[in-house]
Structure formats: structure tokens, C-alpha cells
Amino acid sequence: MSTRFPRRPIVTQAVFATAFLFTLCVAPAVLRAESTKRPNIVLILADDLGFSDLGCYGGEIQTPNLDALADNGLRFTQFYNTGRCWPTRGSMLTGYYAQQIRRDFLPGVPSGGGNRGLRPDWAVLLPQMLSQVGYRSYHTGKWHIDSTPTKCGFDKTSLNQVGRYFSPKLDANEKPKQPLEFRDDEYLTSSMADDAVENLKEHAAQHAEEPFFQYLAFTAPHFPLHALPEDIAVYADTYTDGWDSIRKQRWQRMQAMGILDPETANRVSSVERDLGPPYHFPEAFEILGEGETNRPVPWNQLTDKQKSFQATKMAIHAAMVHRMDIAIGRVLDQVRSMGCWDDTIVMFLSDNGASAEIMVRGDGHDPNEPPGSALTYLCLGPGWSTTCNTPFRRHKTWTHEGGIATPFIVSWPNRIKDDGQFRRNPQHVIDVAATLLELTGATHPDGAPAPPGISFLADLDAQHSAEERTLWWYHDGHRAIRQGRWKAVSPVGEPWELYDLSNDRIESVDLALPHAEKLAELVAAWEKQLAESVELATEDLSAQDLSKGSRWTRQSDVMSKAQQAGRIKRSQVLPGGETFFVADRHAFLMKPDSPAKSKLGMPWIFYAPALSRYPDKHEQWMHRQFLNAGIAVAGIDVGEAYGSPHSQPFFDALYDEMVSRGYSTKPALLGRSRGGLYVSRFAIERPERVAAIGGIYPVLDYTSYPGVERAAPVYGVTPEALEQRQQELNPAKNLNVVAEAGIPVYVIHGTEDRVVPIERNSAVLESAYKSAGNEAAITLERVDGQGHNFWEGFFRSQKLVDFVIDAAKGD
Template sequence: MYPHLLRRPYAPLAVLATAFLFLGFLSSTHLRAESTNRPNIVLILADDLGFSDLGCYGGEIQTPNLDALAENGLRFTQFYNTGRCWPTRGSLMTGYYAQQIRRDFLPGVPSGGGNRGLRPDWAVLLPEMLSEVGYRSYHTGKWHIDDTPTNCGFEKTSLNQTGRYFKPKNGPNGKPIRPLQFDDEFYLTSAMADDAIRNLKEHAEQHPDQPFFQYLAFTAPHFPLHALPEDIALYAETYKSGWEAIRRQRWQRMQAMGLLDPQSADRVSAVERDLGPPYHFPEAFEILGEGETNRPVAWNQLTDKQQQFQTTKMAIHAAMIHRMDIAIGRVLDQVRAMDRWDDTIVMFLSDNGASAEIMVRGDGHDPAEPPGSALTYLCLGPGWSTTANTPFRRHKTWTHEGGIATPFIISWPNRIKDHGQFRRNPQHVIDVAATLLDLTGATHPEDAPPPPGTSFLADLDDASSADERTLWWYHDGHRAIRRGRWKAVSPIGEPWELYDLSVDRIESVDLALPRADKLAELVAAWEKQLEESIELATGDLAEDVRGKQVRSTRQSDMMSKAQQDGRIKRSQVLPNGETFFVAGRHAFLMKPDSAADAKLRKPWIFYAPALSRYPDTHESWMHQQFLDAGVAVAGIDVGEAYGSPHSQPFFDALYDEMVSRGYSTKPALLGRSRGGLYVSRFAIERPERVAAIGGIYPVLDYTSYPGVERAAAVYGVSADDLQRRQDELNPVKKLKVIAEAGIPAYVIHGTDDRVVPIDRNSAELESAYQSAGSADAITLERVDGQGHNFWEGFFRSQKLIDFLITEAKGD
């Protein structure tokens, strides 16, 4: 049983003995008798295919064979991968999370990508398990798992090639001729189909009574973008309209076919203009030239050269998928020719979402050669990757939906009757092995721990309702967990976000603040799974083995730097500032060289909004005046909280942090624009902690900005409720708390402000003070003729600056 145990020198003797005994009792005749009614299996894996690239998932690329497979089978709309190639392959072939079997990084555990990180003995692959019930298994294409296919249960393997799609000609010494020349008759995707067809023909001739398992792992459309000239020509004009137009068209087709539940996705995600490749290699852009861009900027902002270059890249990407579909059709025709189509289950999926990567590897890139030919090295990049992953956010390596959602098609004529229907339950690549074992009767080894994968065999018959199962991700420092409709996700170095996927599959409204309880539950579950995975992955390792190999689990210095350089940078302008985390959120502190003498410990100003880009350059002069006066400035990023009461615990956390560092227990508050909602909330909730309030055209009424529709989600209520409950929730309705406390205030606001009208905001604050008999405590400086703009007088108002310094110092 499980011959790999015979090959590995560290297999326990007891296991070897059991294996020999079992093999002695098991004859090939017995296996054939058991396997008579078991279906054949064709498992097809694409590489870096986007969620919307196929015609049957909304794409414009011609994929008639996969479309027909979907039309006569099922399409899954919430099927997940691991976000990266090698972890997905390990999970697909075992039914375990890649981290559990040492095929992806865990702290302190020897693991890694490529062929690093040996699996535990119990983590056998599908072909070994299927062989126990009579299957013969064949591997074609990419491997990216430890050991070799033929050592892991496959009878045959071939074309485990990456790096190029065209085959170099070899010289007399067996090495490629230099300069490189290429075989005109070879294209890797087509060669993979040839190999799979040979496997099937030989199986039909030599083993007609046994079921087969053909694992066909394409490299397409993974970079480098290489395609046949005739295929590229088919798409030469298709993408000239640009990535926004193609994305919009794909979304319209998705809607027309009812692919996604309209409640969960009623639009495409916003394009993250500042997010580029996951790893930044600046030398690649020098090689690729001025046509390349590493950001998904608006198409109309690209130069003519850039538009032409990007159009060509997407044409090659489409051509690669087009040719892969032709190759798949040829393989499926062979199954039909063997008269085995009705009893063959075909599964198709991708190992991760489309890739935003841009790099040059191997023999480099020759810009003089035709794009897509053998001596070129192009990558899709973030502009088209955003389109390929329509309608989701982000790309390969990330754990947002764009990185981990995959098309998944199943065909099985003898079983599936709901032709062309959708299945909307969340599933994962760990479920593929569980399903195939379920339908064949094969099992994991007796000593294997319970796998996390679950069979979706029942979903083939009817669209059963989803349960509250938990799915878990961890790759490149990106974390995610899904339980039922809730998903928590955290990019490396960033706070946890929370989304309700039943109404927000595009991950647009972060509910981390209003549903902090749910987020805490999911984060605790993520941590628990991490601990359990570490325990499982290290159970068979001696301490000295862990110590020797742990260094290989981390990225190289080069890749770590490239990832760091590729991350979105916070563009806050912070003179003499430092950044840190408070309560899991980004915070900052601008410190004076020496604190001013003050009655209330070290003086400071609480600034809002502290978003990724605020404070900005317009306030830097003003902030320098505070620092020169010995007054610190601090803030905490609670996202677009819009004055929600749910932001208050984080304001309290920053306050406690500052007090613990020796700063005043009564800071002054300064709110710019939307920051007025933040500081007014703090003052309403904690008036005894406030020395004064300053404002630059501050928002105080959420109905004026951002409006109840946008603010409702972070308040944790519906828009109707937020409108109805203004007396309870809208800061402008509770300004009397501030006024009655007599907190000194100085506000500057333009009379022509159309974004934040003065009469609905700052004038309401003045009126509250007047009604409370505290008119002397407030100054509203009305600036005639100014709107919501960057007029220098807003940011260099000496009166406002002096007021805040004086009040912060307690003078």
C-alpha cells in the first residue's frame, strides 16, 4: 500500500511491513473487478488564468471547448485556490492546506516554493490513493510539487517545463545552440495536449479495463507571454479600446449570463490605481522600454506607445488561452474516441488569479523581436490583470478575491443533469481530492490526519445550501479566512479588513469597525488554524531538522526587498514623524525636538483624518509650526469611518497610547474636512478629554458629506436607519454636548463651500454654542468667496495655529 513509503528511506519499518503484506494480498485482477464502475478522471489546471478570462465566465476570448464543457456541466462561482502556483498544486493533489504539508511558509517550519519542503509521509498524492482502487495515473505538464511525479503514483510524466513555450534547438553537445534557434514545430501548450493524447491512446490499448486519471497541468497563460503568430493575429484589434472598456464588457456579459449572485456583486470593484506588481524589479522596466507601466492607470492617460504595447500584451495573453482551449478540445476528443466520454469526469480550474507581475527572466527580452515570440519576455501586468480578474480586487499572491477566486468547471455526462447551471457554495482546491476520493472509494493512508477538504459530490446533483464551513489562507504574508458569508483579509503589513461576501463579493465596504466582534472571532479562528497547521506540519520533524532547514522557509533578501518595494506606500506627510500600530491600525506621531512647558504634561494635537494620504503637503507648514512650538501631532487611521461611534474605541486606544508616553490627558483636536466628523465624535464621546477643537472646513453632518448611502455601512445600519436615527447618530445633532462643556473652538470655513456647506456644518456648531450660552468660546472665521479648496489661507491661518498651540499647552 502507498508505494512511495517503500521509496523514502525514512519510512517507519512498521509501515513498510504493512505495505508488503497488503501488496501480497492484492492482485491486479481484484483491482480491475473493484474499479468497473468508477469514472475516469481528467483534471486540467491552467496557470495564472483570471476569473473572467473564459467565454463562459464573461470573457471575450474564444474558448468554445471549455464553454461547451460548462454548457453541458456545471460552473462554480465561489471556488477558491491558494493564491499561488505551488501551494495550489500541493493542496489539489492531497486535500490539505499547503502549509500543513510543508508546501508553503509557516513560521519556524521547513517549507517553501518550487521543489523545497518535503511533504510528511502521510501526505500522499491523489494518484497513489487512486491506485489502491485500480486507477492508472498520468501526469502531463507543470509539476511544482516536491519529489517527482513517477515517485508519487503517476505511471508516466512528461513536459515538466517552465520558462518558455518554444523549444530551443540543441547542438551536438546536447546544449541549446547559441544564439538561440527554435523548433518551428513545437509550442508547449500543443505539445502537452499531444502527450496527454498519447497517454490516453496507450491506456486504451494496454489497460482498457482500468479507469484512468489524467492530470494535465498547463503552463498557459503564465508569463512569459508566448503565443503562435496566427493566434496573436486573431486578437490584434480586440484590446485597442483599453482595459476599462474590456472590463466593463466582461462585467456586462457576466450579468447577462447570471454568473454571480446579483445580491453579492452589483458592480465591479474599484481599480486600485496605486497597486502595482507584487514584487518590484526596476531593472525590468529599463529592458522592456517606455511602453511598459507598472500601474493600472486610466487608459486615456497612457501614451500612444504604452497603449500599443499594452494592447499587444493582452492579445498575446488571449492567444495563449485560445490555444489552450484548442489543446483541451483535442484531449477531450480523444476521450470521446475511446468511447469513455459519458463515464469521465472532467474538472477545469486555475492555480491562482491573473498575475500583476512584471519581470524579465531566463534568456531575457529582445525588443527587436516580434512580441510573443521566443526571444521576448513579457508579463501581463496590473492593468490587464485587473481586467482578467473582473469583477474582483487584486491579483495572484494576494488573498483578496482577485488572487484566490478561480473558474471551476465540471463535466460528467453520466452524473450531471443540471446542464449549464451554476453552483454557488464556497469550495476550495482542498475539496478536489476529497471529492475524487469520495466518488472512487479511495482513502487517505490510515495514519493521515483528518484533511480539511470536504467532498462536493452532492453539489453535482443539486444546488444545496451553503454551510458555515471555514476556509483559510496564508501566503507571502497575506492572510485571509472565510466563515460562511464573512471574510476577514489582511494584506502583509496592513490591518485586518472584514467583508460580508453575501452582499459585497468585490470587497468594497470594510466592516472591521462596525462588526469588530465578528472580525475578532475570525481573527481568533485564523490564529487557531495557524497554530494547528504548525503543529501538524512539524509533528514528524526532529528539532535538529527544523533548526537546519528553517532558513529556507523565508524569501530571499532580493525577493523580500522586491515585495517591500511593491507594496502600496502611505503618502502621509509627517515632519519629524514616526509610524506604528495601535489596536491593529496605522498610527503616527510627529514629535517636536523638545516638548513645550505645559500645565498638562507634554502637549499634543489629535489630528483627523489620518488616512493613507492625510495629512498631506498642504498641512505640513502648519504642522511644523506646532512642532516648533513644542506641540506634538498624532493620529490614527480608522479608514472612512465618517464619525461612526464604532471608531471611538480606536481613538481611545490612541489616546491611551499617547498618555502612556507622557503626553497630555487633554489634547487639542484638529479636523480637516471629513476629519471634522472624527474629532466631533471624540469630543461628543469624551468631552472631559478635550482641551480645544480646531477645524478647517470641517464636516459635522454626515447627510451633507458623505451622504447616508456611503456612511451607513460603517455605522453598521441601513441607509434608511441612518437617516431616521440622526438625533442619535449624526454628530451635528449632538453638538450641544460639546457646546455645553464649553470646549474652546476655532473653525475656518469658506462661504462658497459646495462640498461641505458652511450653513449645515460649521454654522451649526456656532449655533449650538450660542444656544448653550457659550458664544464666547467659539470663533467661526468665515472666508468670503472660498470653497472646498487648497487656498493657502486655510492652512496658514496664524490665528488658528496660535489658538491650538495655546489650548494644547493649557495656557
């Protein structure tokens, strides 16, 4: 890539002499005070490393060199990447969001990954900026940025290789022999260390008067899982207990170390058992065989063959990290041997979280070859990726914490005095360039726009109270934004979620309902940053460039279809149904072929709960009866709202949508189990809109289920407040509104229900009707001997079905 900003010479002898004194690699004690102004830099980037893979972050993998680096430096606990390899690299080496420099997708903008030459001229890389102040720069390893390293300021580059870790033997024409044969004397991770060491030796011999910047970009532990046999042997028996056990052990070590503030995470995230790889390639599973699985199911549900296969994969992953640590140790030893250790800042991080991907490409996979060898092609998969990203949710490509949180270690003996301490301020890879520029005195080119990266140099001295800042993500359709303690995140094609990271770093309790105003504020800020990024990324483009950009898509057709196939499927059973969004929430409508007539519009039933898996197969018979009678059924997914008043605006939105389509202004309500809290909330808030209420063992009292501890967050209050404010907030305490309105009710409930006791729920509703003098309007069918189960009588009650049909029709 051409640039308008070539290397600038140091213009005076005095400045040159000062730089010489600041950076000379001699005994550290001699020039200690001055040398900290312009240190040498070693920036090490791992690929697809999980947050908890390293020993110093709670992992069981042997990483003594990185552990020592952490013990004598700092560990950052809220450091972020972009969620993917090429955006992280572009952001880290420029200080801008990848979208601003056309290194990740923006709508209508020619942008992307790989080696496409797309960066604006002002978006120069770190080595070009460091050259202003006399640095020599060396690149080793993976590139994945546009242009080439030596055209972007690096004085030397090598080993830009991906797709395999073992080097093929070459024929007389210097081409890989066919069929492929591999050398047994070279392993890519070790070769990268060889190259970096050689760079440093050459620098010491020929350029000792100049400071150096060594950028070491490992491919490990990115797939394919290739490792040296002796390293795999170290971990041969480590993972046979399975991913559930290893995840628990990692979390226990993390707690003992204090990696995360206990107020932000007091447990691990729940495993998303239905979430597999971000892209589904079914042909890979035919090649890999019956040992592979694409879901993080409980370990004890795997077959023996699967357990063996999966344990072996993780052993190879561990071996790759193990060998990378050995390689890093050799590079750091070289720095020490040069007398430069105290005056060198070392940074280590990962480009994204561990990967749940499963595919076969490159040299292919031969199941008859030893796992981890050159002709095998294995990927970690979601079971172990969930463990590697302990305690966070999701994986590489997603913008939940598991995809974007990275271990980040900084060592600088001449500057850092809080050896082994943590730094807990939120930081991002855009801050790496800002920090290195501040400490070296280098700058962005004249005329370059202000970068979003902020230097964390002050954090190297002591933890300080950082001002609230905004961090932004957009990759593969996944969106996120963080402002202070609040984070909004939206997987591709899914509603926005909201989390308070000050007490929920594992993103377990979605606060989108009780804090709808805060969510709207964050979403508006996300959209504003998107618009500003588009403006910045297009200001130097011609009309012809923009015309081309308008035809760009976020992914190829192949990857788009694979991502769509990989998304979690909603398992609702919806005869004659369609799905759509209302108020940015999933909604459904089951429509009859011939709608019944009603004075108030086409009759319909408001059903709850409308979660991802509800309604399910147990209600299918019942819903077909409704459809055959000309009655539509609709619902909206507000998550685990537990009858919170904050769900009402979304119920109103569904109601308005249905009325706008010509449906009745007085639907019947039908609540199953927890759905009782949903429909009772609607009836309490809008009794004039309700024709009748039907229920199957409905929950009406949140203290019986789910309990105040679980319900409190979505009510937006503390558990203590939710307990104390029942007269105001608990549907069970406000059923008099429904009873006094005389809304007809038919409820069926088992007398032996221990999950939703009849006495604290349906019987309370019956009592409210008696007190209101409307006892004739309610029928409570008590089913002796039945509990909270799938007894057919609950779901094939003709009396309940006929009652709801008649009410919906207005009969």
C-alpha cells in the same frame, strides 16, 4: 520522495471483475448505471488564468471547448485556490492545506515551494491513493511539487517545463545552441495536448480495463507571454480600447450570464490605482522600455506608445488562453473517441488569479524581436490583471478575491443533469481530492490525519444548502479566513479587514469597525488554524529538522526587498514623523525637537483624517508651525469611519498610547474636511479630554457628506436606520455636548462650499454654542467666495494655528 504507502493491489478476482465492468470504455448506454461509481478522471489546471478570462465566465477570449464543457456541466462561482502555483498544486493533489504538508511557509517550519522534498510521508498524492482502486495515472505539464511525478504515484510523466514556450534547437551534444535558436514546429501548450492524447491512446490500447486519471497541468497563460503568431493575430485589434473598457464589457457579460449572484456583487471593485506588481524589479523597466507601466492607471492617461505596448501584451495573453482551449479540445476529443466521454469526469480550474507581476528572467527580452516570440519576455502587469480578475480586487499572491478565486468547471455526462447551471457554495482546492476519493472509493493512507477538504460530490446533483465552514489562507505574508458569509483578510504588514461576502464579494466596504467582535473571532480562528498547522507540520520532524526550520524565512532577501518595494506606500506628509501601529491600525506621531511644557504632559494635537494620503502637503506649513512651537501632532487611521461611534475605541487607544508616552491628557483636536466627523465624535464621547477644537471646512453632518448610503455600513446599520436615528448617531445632532462643555473652537469655512455646506456643518456648531450660552467660546471665520478647495488661506491661517497652539499648551 519515499513513502510508507505503496500501491495496493486489488486482492480478489471478484473485485477486479467489478472494477472492470465499472470502467470499461465502451458504448456508454451499456453500463450507464454501474459506470458512474468509478469514472475516468481528467483534471486540467491552468496557470495564472483570471476569473473572467474564459468566455463562459464573461471573457471575450475565444474558448469554445471550455464553454461547451460548462454548457454541458457546471460552473462554480465561489471556488478558491491558494493564491499561488505550488501551494495550490500540493493542496489539490492531497486534500490538505499547503502549510499542513510543508508546501508553503510556516514560521519555524522547514517548508517551501519548488522541488524541495518536504512533504510528510502520510501526505501522499492522489495517484497513489487512486491506485488502491485500480487507476492508472498520467501527468503532463508543470509539476512544482516536491519529488517527481513517478515517485508520487504517476505511471507516466512528461513535459515538466517552465520558463519558455518555444523549444530551442539543440547542438550535437543535445544542448541549446548559442546564441539561442528556436524551433518553429513546437509550442509547449500544443505539445502538452499531444502528450496527453498519446497517454490516452496508449491507455486505450494497453489498459482499457482500468480507469485512468490524466492530470494535465498547463503553464499557460503564465509569463513569459509567448504565443503563436496566428493566435496573436486573432486578437491584434481586440484590446486597443484599453483595460477600462474591456473590464466594463466583461462585467456586463457576467451580469447577463448570472455568473455571480447579484446580491453578492452589483458592480466591479474599484481599481486600486496605486497597487502595482507584488514584487518590484526596477531593472525590468529599463529593459522593457517606455511602453511598460506598473500601475493600472486610467487608459486615457497612457501615452500612445504605452497603449500600443499594453494592448499587444493582452493580445498575447488572450492568444495563449485561446491555444490552451484548442489543446483542451483535442484531449477531450480523444476521450470521446475512446467511448469514455459519458463516464469521464472533467475538472478545469486555475492555480491562482491573474498575475500583476512584471519581471524579465529566463532567456531575457530582446525589444527588437516580435512581441510574444521566443526571445521576448513580457508579463501581463496590473492593468490587465485587474481586468482578467473582474470583478474582484487584487491579483495572484494576494488573498483578496482576485488572487484566490478561480473559474471551476465540472463535466460528467453520466452524473450531472443540471447542464449549464451554477453552483454557488464556497469550495476550495482542498476539496478536489476529497471529492475524487469519495466518488472512487479510494482513501487516505492509514494513520493520516483528517484532511480539511470536504467532498462536493452532492453538489454535482443539485445545489444544496451547505453547512457553514471555515476556509483559511496564508501566503507571502498575506492572511485570510472565511467563515460562512464573513471574510477577514490582511495584506502583509497591513491591518485586518472584514467583509460580508453575502453582499460584498468585491470587498469594497471594510466592516472591521462596526463588527469588531466578529473580526476578533475570525482572527482568533485564523491564529488557531496557524498553530494547528504548525503542530501537524512538525510532528514528524526531528530536533535537528526543527533547528534548521527556525532559521527559515518566508522569502529570500531579494524577494523580500522586492515585495517591500512593491507595497502601496502611505503618502502622508509627516515632518519629523514616525509611524507605528496602535490597536492593529496605522498611526503616526510628528515630534518637535524641543517639546513645550505643560502641566498635563507634553502638548499634542489629535489630527484627522489620518488616511493613507492625509495629512498631505497642503497642511505641511501648518504642522511645521506646531512643531516649531513644541507641539506634537498624532493621528490614527481608522479608514473611512465617517464619525461612527465604532471608531472611538481606536481613538481611545491612540489617546492612551500618547498619554503613556508622557503627552498631555487634554490634547487639542484638529479636523480637516471629513476629519471633522472624526474629531467631533471624539469630543462628543470624551469632552473632558479635549482642550480645544480647530477645523478647516469640517464635516459635522453625515447626511451632507458622505451621505447615509456611504456612511451606513461603518455605522453598522442600514441607510434607512442611519437616516432615522440621527438624534442618536449624527454628530451634528449631538454638538450640544461640546457646546455645553464650553470647549473652545476655531473653525474656518468657505461660504461657497458645495461639498460640505457651511450652513449644515460649521454654522450648526455655532448655533449649538449660542443655544448653550457659550457663544464667546467659538469663532467661525466665514471666507466669502471660497468653496471646498486648496485656497492657501485655509492652510496658512495664522489665527487658526495660534489658537490651536495656545489651546494645546493650556494657555
